[in-house]
Amino acid sequence: MQCQICRNNSDKFYCANCIRTSPQLAMTLRFKLLTVQDENKRLNKKIDNILNVSMDKNGTQREDISAGERLLKTRMRRVNDLKMRKKNGQLKIRISNVSNSIDKKRMFIQKLKQHITDFHMSKINPVHQHKRIIREHRHEEDDERLKQVQIVLTKRQRQNIESLNQWFVINKTSSMDIPYTLLFQPVISTRTANKLPPGLVKNSIFTMFQYLKIRTTIQCTQLPYPTMKPSSLLLEEGQHDRDYILRDIVEMIDETVTESIVMWLTKLTINMVYLCQVNHNLPSQEHTDPVSLLEQFDVDGLFYSLYLGQLLPLTNKSQPNSYIKPTHSFQNMFDAITDLLED
Template structure:
């Protein structure tokens, strides 16, 4: 330690020499010492006063503490008694349940023949379920084989090397929004007739039910026939759970993603339909009707919103909207 005045090494904070030489420092220290003694006396007086006050009021505080302890003990005793009552009630309920189960067990023992009969029926049911599962698997295999035969017979193909006409059926290009303005009318009519022939055979020999639309006459509007193809394909996709039943489809987005030919090919090959915009039925504005489907095709064909298919005319193997 060093002296704070002369900076010599000393064992005290101020050395004796510096204290003797600087009387101001000595006086200040003495005055500080006197003030500290006075403060200590005041603090001792306060402490004695507090202790004397506590000694006078110990009896009052002890009585209040005893009363609080008595109330808390009474409260805990009431809680314990309530818990005991609840446990006793649960025990009684379990005893009643055990007695009921014993009665049921006695009834079942008396009805042993009935139990054996139930077991026998369950065994028979399991055997029939196994047989039905085998038969359904065979039926599904036969249906898939029939569908494969139908695809091979009508030559439903995907052309890997062609982007303009990627899908064909019976060597005819499948109609689509992209090629409807590029192909002659007789080729489009032939393509539509082959597609509806495919629908007819598929619904008759594979589904055993009728589709929403069939080719009743060739005098229908070409775009209406395209809409019927789309609606039939959606109906089949719902039957085979490629599209969920509780959801509707944004037809415009579907046609933009797959087009008519791609959607028909994917449905008939049971391919997984990705990138579909599905909307719940209660929130959907898309209905499965011919007018709305035709309007979606027209909008994609012309790039503008069209209200009615009667605005479309055909001239020199080209379709366009009258404005």
């Protein structure tokens, strides 16, 4: 860098020799420096005033406040709120840690009291007391291992259910008649079972059964009605008691088709209600039965609620029943679905 007057090498804009030998230049620079200092003081005072208005804790309203000051005031309040939330969160964590420490100390005191009692008891029967201590210790270890396994199992089940939902491609549509699809085919309800072709209805019910069966396998449980057993008419024709495969059915008369669809929808509804209770989708303090759920949500609504895992808002209350077991009245559900299909 060079001096702008003598052009000698210098680390500043003007070298010290030129400033000393040029009073006019020194005075000019001095006045500029004083002007800059005054401007800095004025700006600092303005900033202080704006910050005082922005950080006003009394909440006083001023009419002469500018838009920028008002925006800054809003932002500063937001910053203060975030700081307060952070401080409250730290206090909650500290309180939780202190509470846990108190609980541990309380348990430790209880164990010490128990050891004192055991010590007095050991004088009577030391062998028996030693075995009891070992048994309690093993029981605590087993409980701890069981909790860890339960956490891992729950996480794995949740991941598998998410993969199952993605595999079956369950979507919501904009149609009023067919609001949901499963594997790109409509999810059947009592409103559409008589309007759609029987083959499409059977295929949809079969796919829903397969979804429920795989989900119960993931959750290590069993459906009340795990199979799509054919009606008695089909059994007389040589069908076996096994899962119903659609390609095994040949020509059937209309009455048999209607009877089979009603039977399948009945089993499907009871199975979905059972899974809803297993997954805690039903309020635990309220009692209802599959018939009331069917009237309120229909088959497709129950299936989609089970898929979402959301809590069902019940409106129809009834007396306690045993619908969670396969011993539930199958005929009541059968009659209800028949009535809905005839409407």
